[in-house]
Amino acid sequence: MTPADLAAHPILDPTLAPPFPQAALPVLRNPQLRKNVAHAIDVIQAKRAKLVQEKADWQELRAAASAIRNHALDNLAYYLELFETRCTAAGGIVHWAADAAEAREIVLTILREENATEVIKIKTMTSAEIQLNPFLEAAGVNVFETDLAEIILQLGEGEPSHIVVPALHVNRGQVCEIFARRLGLPDLSDDPQALTTAARNYLRKKFLYIPTAIGGANFLVAETGSVAVVESEGNGRMCLTLPRTLITLAGIEKVIPRFQDLEVMLQVLARSATGERMNPYTSLWTGVTPGDGPQQFHVILLDNQRSAILGRAKERQTLKCIRCAACMNACPVYRQTGGHAYGSVYPGPIGAILTPQLMQMHHAQSLPYASSLCGACYEVCPVKIDIPEVLIDLRAQVVDQERKRGARFFDPMFLGMKISNFLFAEAWRFRLAQLLGRFGLRWFTSKDGWIHSLPSLGAKWTQTRDLRGLPPQTFRDWWATRATDAGKEEK
Amino acid sequence: MRASLFITCYNDTLFPETGRAVVRLLERLGVELGFHPKQTCCGQMHANTGFRGEAFSQAKRFIRLYQDVENVVIPSSSCVAMIRDQYPGLIDELGSQALSKDFAALLPRVFELSEFLIDRLAVEDVGAYFPHRVTYHASCHGVRALHLGDRPYRLLSKVRGLQQAPLANVDRCCGFGGTFSIKNAEVSSAMLAVKLQDIVSTGAEFCTALDNSCLMHLGGAMHRQYAGMKTIHLAQILAATQESPAEATS
Numbered sequence: 001m002t003p004a005d006l007a008a009h010p011i012l013d014p015t016l017a018p019p020f021p022q023a024a025l026p027v028l029r030n031p032q033l034r035k036n037v038a039h040a041i042d043v044i045q046a047k048r049a050k051l052v053q054e055k056a057d058w059q060e061l062r063a064a065a066s067a068i069r070n071h072a073l074d075n076l077a078y079y080l081e082l083f084e085t086r087c088t089a090a091g092g093i094v095h096w097a098a099d100a101a102e103a104r105e106i107v108l109t110i111l112r113e114e115n116a117t118e119v120i121k122i123k124t125m126t127s128a129e130i131q132l133n134p135f136l137e138a139a140g141v142n143v144f145e146t147d148l149a150e151i152i153l154q155l156g157e158g159e160p161s162h163i164v165v166p167a168l169h170v171n172r173g174q175v176c177e178i179f180a181r182r183l184g185l186p187d188l189s190d191d192p193q194a195l196t197t198a199a200r201n202y203l204r205k206k207f208l209y210i211p212t213a214i215g216g217a218n219f220l221v222a223e224t225g226s227v228a229v230v231e232s233e234g235n236g237r238m239c240l241t242l243p244r245t246l247i248t249l250a251g252i253e254k255v256i257p258r259f260q261d262l263e264v265m266l267q268v269l270a271r272s273a274t275g276e277r278m279n280p281y282t283s284l285w286t287g288v289t290p291g292d293g294p295q296q297f298h299v300i301l302l303d304n305q306r307s308a309i310l311g312r313a314k315e316r317q318t319l320k321c322i323r324c325a326a327c328m329n330a331c332p333v334y335r336q337t338g339g340h341a342y343g344s345v346y347p348g349p350i351g352a353i354l355t356p357q358l359m360q361m362h363h364a365q366s367l368p369y370a371s372s373l374c375g376a377c378y379e380v381c382p383v384k385i386d387i388p389e390v391l392i393d394l395r396a397q398v399v400d401q402e403r404k405r406g407a408r409f410f411d412p413m414f415l416g417m418k419i420s421n422f423l424f425a426e427a428w429r430f431r432l433a434q435l436l437g438r439f440g441l442r443w444f445t446s447k448d449g450w451i452h453s454l455p456s457l458g459a460k461w462t463q464t465r466d467l468r469g470l471p472p473q474t475f476r477d478w479w480a481t482r483a484t485d486a487g488k489e490e491k
Numbered sequence: 492m493r494a495s496l497f498i499t500c501y502n503d504t505l506f507p508e509t510g511r512a513v514v515r516l517l518e519r520l521g522v523e524l525g526f527h528p529k530q531t532c533c534g535q536m537h538a539n540t541g542f543r544g545e546a547f548s549q550a551k552r553f554i555r556l557y558q559d560v561e562n563v564v565i566p567s568s569s570c571v572a573m574i575r576d577q578y579p580g581l582i583d584e585l586g587s588q589a590l591s592k593d594f595a596a597l598l599p600r601v602f603e604l605s606e607f608l609i610d611r612l613a614v615e616d617v618g619a620y621f622p623h624r625v626t627y628h629a630s631c632h633g634v635r636a637l638h639l640g641d642r643p644y645r646l647l648s649k650v651r652g653l654q655q656a657p658l659a660n661v662d663r664c665c666g667f668g669g670t671f672s673i674k675n676a677e678v679s680s681a682m683l684a685v686k687l688q689d690i691v692s693t694g695a696e697f698c699t700a701l702d703n704s705c706l707m708h709l710g711g712a713m714h715r716q717y718a719g720m721k722t723i724h725l726a727q728i729l730a731a732t733q734e735s736p737a738e739a740t741s
Contacts, residue, residue, distance in 0.1 A: 021675050028681050314580075332664040336681040370675060372668025372682070373539060374631035392577070395541030413670065417537060421545035424500065424531040425552070434504050450714055460676035464683065465711030468505065475503045475510035479526045 007033075010159045010340035013131070014359050017343025019366035024341040033169050037161070037338040040168040044329050047275025048380075055271070065268045066384040068261045069320035072222075072253075076310060079222035079255045080301065086225025090287025092297045100130035103302045107132060107214065107247060108139055110298055114245050116141065116212040122229065122236040123147035124216025125163050125323055126249045126302060128345040129358070132214070143214075144206045146235035148199050155182040161339030161347060164273050164325040169338050203235065213239040213294070217250035218322070219265060220299075223258045226286040227299065230269060230279040240283045246294035252301050253310075253319040265322065268382035272324035305358050314393045318353050320383040325350075327377035327387060333370060342367060349377035353390040361397055368394035412457045431476065438470040445469035493523045494562040494607065497553075499570045500532035506703045508738045512730035513566050513604065516619075519730075520612060524564075527556050535573035538581065540670045547585040550578045558593045562611065563601045566726050568701050569669075571603040572636035603633070604726055605642040605701055615645045620733040622652030626695035627725075628686075628709065629661050630702040643701060643725060650728060656693035663689075667708035683712050690720070697723045 007026035011017040027033050052058050072079055084094045097103035111119065119136070121127065121143060133143045145154045149167035153160055156178035160166030167175075176190035179198045188198055215236065219228040227248055229236050240246060256265060262284075270279040288297050310316050328334045328348025339347030344355040344364060352367040368391045371377075377387040402408040409415070423429045444451045451467040453459070461467060473481075494517065498510045517524050534549025553574070557563050565571050575598065582591045608614055627647060633639045647655055666672065666682025687709065690698050698713075700706050703724050710722035723737065731737035 021677065024675070024678050028677055034681075332666065332682050332685075333675075333678055336678055336685070368541075369671065370678075372631070372664050372666060372671045372679070374664035374668070375635035376631070376662070376664070379635050389576075389580075392539060392541070395539070396543040397541075399541035399543075413540070413673070417540060417542045417545060420532075421537060421542070421548065424534075424549055427529045427531055430500070430531045437504070452715075457673055460673040461711070463676060464680040464715065465708060466714040467707070467711055468714075470504065471507055473507060475498050475507035476526070476528065478507055478511060479514075480528070 010161075011343055012128075012159050012340070012345050014344050014355050014364040017364070020341055020343070020370040021366065023343050024337045024370075027337050027341055032171070033338055034336065036169050036171045038335055040165060041329050041335055044165070044275055048271060048326065048329065049275075051271045051275050051277060055267075061264060061268055062382055062384055064264045065322075065382050066320065068256055068264060069322070069383045072256050073310060073316060073319055075257075076252065076255065079257055080252055082222040083220050083225055083255055084301075086222070087227075087287055087299060088225070090225050091289075092225065092287040092299055095298060095300045097300050097302045097304070099304050100302075103130050103249065103300050103304070104132060104135045106298075106300050107249070108136065108141075110245070110247055111136070111141055111212065114212055114296070116245070118142045118144065118210045119212045119214050120144050120146050120206050120210045120239050120243070121150070121213065122215035122231065122239045123150050123166070124214070124249055125345060126216050126251055127214065128160065129251075130249075130302065130304065132249070144210065146203055146206065146239055147231070148196070148233055148235070151199055151202070152178055155179070159340060160345060162325060162328060163323055163346060163348075163350075169340070203238075207235075207238045207242055211244040212247075213243040213245070214247045214249065215239055217248050217254050217299075218269065219262065220250055220255040221259050221262065221284075222255050224286055226259065226284050228262060228266075229283045230266065231281045231283075232274065232276075232279060234281055237281050237283055240285065241293050243294050245296040245298075247298045247300065249300045249302060252303055252306050253321075269322055269324055272326040272380065272382040305360060308360070309357050315353070315357060315390055317385045318350075318357060318390060320385050321350055321354070322383055323350075324382060326380040326382060327385075330376040330380045331371075332374060332376065333372060337370075342370065349387045349391075350385070353387055353394060356394055356398075361394070361401065365398045365401070368392075368398060416457070427476075431474070434470075434474050438472075441470050492521070492562070492612070493525065493560075494564045494602075495525045495527055495557060495560040497530055497533070497557070497563050497565045497570070498526070499565060499567045501707075502567060502703055505707065506724065509566055509703055509724040509726050511738065512724065512727040513564065515735075516617060516726060516730040517564065517607075520608075520614060520617060522612070525560070527560075529556055533570045533573050534581075535570055535577075536669055538573060538577050543581065544585065546577070547581045550574075550581050551586065551590060554578075554590060554594050554597055557601075558597050561600065562607065563597075564604060564607045565601065566604045566701070566724065567703065568603045568630055568633035568637050568639065569704060571601060571606075572632040574598070574601055576636055603637055603639070603701065605633075605639055605646060606637070608646060608729075609642045616649035617646065617729050619650040619729045619731055620652050621650050621728045621731045621737065623697055624654045624656050624693075624695045625697045625699050625723075625728065626656040626658045626690060626693040627661075628658065628665065628690065628698055628700040628705055630700050630705045631662075631664050633701050634662050639701070646725065646729060647699075651733075653728070656695040658693055659689045660686075665705045665708055667705050669704070672708060679708075683708060687712055687716075687718065691718055695720065697721050697728075699723050699725045699728055701725050 534546035538546035706722040
């Protein structure tokens, strides 16, 4: 696959996607995409920063949110069963799915029972995770996304690049082109109001006649058996109230213990995600209410490796995530590459730790390395996931895999790490290596004392930066000489 | 006061002038400075690349070498962050209880240079003279791991002749990230390009930092691009005086 192909059709299936450094190349060469991403992110970042600043107790809120999520995960089985009991008592039907395939089958079975050939959808990351849309389309069900960004992507046959603002990489002009072409509106202007009106007209019909909806959950409240969905556009509220049948797909980690916990979670979520004090629409419902809203309500609780992640001491914090995307907005890597380079529906720092784990470390092994470990993600995370810590732990798992396979033994990076470790074990070895390095690098050092070109891995450095040649004397040798000189003076 | 200088492997090899500046500076402030000849590396590169066992062997070595010294001074915030943030995990997983105990006793005595000056020696004015326009690059580890805050700026503000040039997006990563700059060379370069724009537009003559690793990255690009700017470790600015100016730098 050439970079141009990849740019036009990014692959978000981790089993098929090229490694991150390779997938990043077409974006780095695409000025339009980079401008779109940087601009969108700078806007969200500035809004978030302002709203976080006005909260004097932001760090306490973060600590509280983190504690709530930790407590839920520490007692996950208990709270899930409590949720199941309360939701069932209120007329909901709870299904358990061990993996993506099971979840997809459950959805399809429900749709078949309903004789549904069309569904409307609220944006849900979990459905993207299990690749629900292509599966349903293949089974003859027409799926209509209702979130504005998701419509843009669906009509434009694009892929999401962000978990909150999935079409962040598409600008207004591009949206206009897609709508004009796909909605048969040749005279559409790129005025935001005209664009949203076009989307509204398209959507309204779907809302009115399609009786089946699929959505996700921001939170599952164990105490009451309620589900919470937050959104900005009102499309979610339509999907949650108008249809006859509602299917909610949620990862098992979404559960929180008490209704009261929403007070903390909703405060940190809106500020972190969109830079708003409160999200415009917060929908909360409990089971089925006769004569009001959907009369058939299904919740599918998806495991898909989450139990396995829960069992790992350092990695389990990954499950605290509330999908606010603050980490990707803060990430200097994401700011350059956008989301497609991650080859996963979960991009950015959280994607770099979540995706390889969802893949049981069989795929996406380049993602834990797709970070400079700058720590900006951890700093902004409203539930205090120490993403750099998890990244480093996953890197160690990747290296351990490679050690076992022995496949990378002659890889320059692998070899370099082993050799340098041997050298660092004794100061004399290190000193000898410094000496040899100085002589060796002399061949590459220009008259101005700088190195402009190196072979092998070094070329990765010198492709964009020079390297100052090794100075004639190391610090340790200077110190030794100085000590000797001082000794002489004293005599 | 006595202190032992852990110079770090890359400063030792690539930036000895920074080490010499730390010696000059601290001795001028009356510190009795030592240097353990057996020191090599803190293990950060190994840990961050996923070579945990190797990183642990460096960690153990570091703790054993320094467990009896009064203070350890390190002119590199990322190496201090390695010790503070990653040693505990490595010891938990691979070390003994005795090692854990010795580490706990040593840790409060390990200082990054600006911490040592301000928190331990309680000085801000170190008597430096550096008549140049300088911008400070706040390295990620300095900002987010060590929480150095305004320490570097306080030190710089007392340097005679020095004019500080504020840097936009000061807490944004320069893209170095250790082996990240090799494994993801292109993305790293894109981050570098953005950072360099901010730095060059300050109009400063020098970009300074408490990490020569970032400066090697930034300085390497400045040299490649004939950007007309230089990098200099903060220690070298603080060591400079009217009588004996900073050593010629890259």
